[in-house]
Amino acid sequence: MARRRRVYEGKAKVLFEGPEPGTLIQYFKDDATAFNRQKHAVITGKGVLNNRISEYLMLKLGEIGIPTHFIRRLNMREQLIREVEIIPIEVVVRNYAAGSFSKRFRMEEGTLLPRSIVEYYYKSDELGDPMVTEEHITAFGWATYQEIDEILNMSLRINDFLCGLFTGVGLKLIDFKVEFGRLWDENDEMRIVLADELSPDNMRVWDSRTNQRYDKDLFRHDLGNLQEGYAEIARRLGILPEAGPRDLKGPETLQ
Numbered sequence: 001m002a003r004r005r006r007v008y009e010g011k012a013k014v015l016f017e018g019p020e021p022g023t024l025i026q027y028f029k030d031d032a033t034a035f036n037r038q039k040h041a042v043i044t045g046k047g048v049l050n051n052r053i054s055e056y057l058m059l060k061l062g063e064i065g066i067p068t069h070f071i072r073r074l075n076m077r078e079q080l081i082r083e084v085e086i087i088p089i090e091v092v093v094r095n096y097a098a099g100s101f102s103k104r105f106r107m108e109e110g111t112l113l114p115r116s117i118v119e120y121y122y123k124s125d126e127l128g129d130p131m132v133t134e135e136h137i138t139a140f141g142w143a144t145y146q147e148i149d150e151i152l153n154m155s156l157r158i159n160d161f162l163c164g165l166f167t168g169v170g171l172k173l174i175d176f177k178v179e180f181g182r183l184w185d186e187n188d189e190m191r192i193v194l195a196d197e198l199s200p201d202n203m204r205v206w207d208s209r210t211n212q213r214y215d216k217d218l219f220r221h222d223l224g225n226l227q228e229g230y231a232e233i234a235r236r237l238g239i240l241p242e243a244g245p246r247d248l249k250g251p252e253t254l255q
């Protein structure tokens with residue numbers, strides 16, 4: 001197969017040039033990193049599970065009218081996406097205290113918050129993704145007030161939808177991170193769309209009854225087998241690759 005042009009390589013994904021202008025291929029790696037790359041491991045099967053979970057969640061969100069960059073899954077590890085201009089902000093939505101929030105407010109992990117709380121972080125490995133407010137975002141020109149407004153509304157809709165979806169399968173959505181991008185259509189009209197990925201790498205998901213964790217905290221804090229946790233989320237959502245974990249090598253064409 002001809003080598004494709006690599007457009008970008010991040011911690012967990014690689015972006016290649018797509019088959020048509022305005023498209024990219026998003027490849028999910030098995031690499032897991034935490035604490036700004038201080039901890040690293042290769043976890044067989046993670047990329048395949050994240051590709052499948054992200055596809056499923058993006059399609060479901062598309063069904064309720066959230067525009068996304070997702071076009072279709074190509075194989076076990078790759079999906080075709082629209083090329084967007086990434087807005088350099090990580091939007092974190094929290095329903096329960098955990099992680100950095102628990103530390104900051106000395107609040108026990110798992111404490112239900114009085115309402116969902118949205119935070120913004122500036123995407124910069126060099127600066128360690130500092131938390132920012134609308135003031136920083138608009139003053140530095142990362143996004144306009146109107147764009148932030150749209151991003152906030154979309155993030156809250158995504159949260160409501162995902163909370164319902166997970167509750168239905170006995171899971172609790174503790175928090176998650178999303179990224180958005182600008183997409184221009186033929187008439188040069190710009191739309192904000194959900195971009196990046198939506199996978200257990202970017203969300204905390206616990207069992208509703210036992211509080212068992214199934215997300216990246218398993219890796220961050222050596223709490224258990226990450227691949228099994230992600231597979232459990234996929235299983236509950238009814239989307240575990242049929243051949244099971246043995247079939248997690250990819251890339252192979254499905255369909």
Ligand code: UDP
Pocket residue numbers: 090092098099100101129175176177201202203204216
């Ligand atoms: N998160 C992420 N990327 C980051 C930082 C956080 O996907 O660079 C996700 C993380 O998985 C969690 C949520 O955002 O679901 C909130 O993370 P938190 O601020 O508690 O940071 P952490 O404790 O993960 O460092």
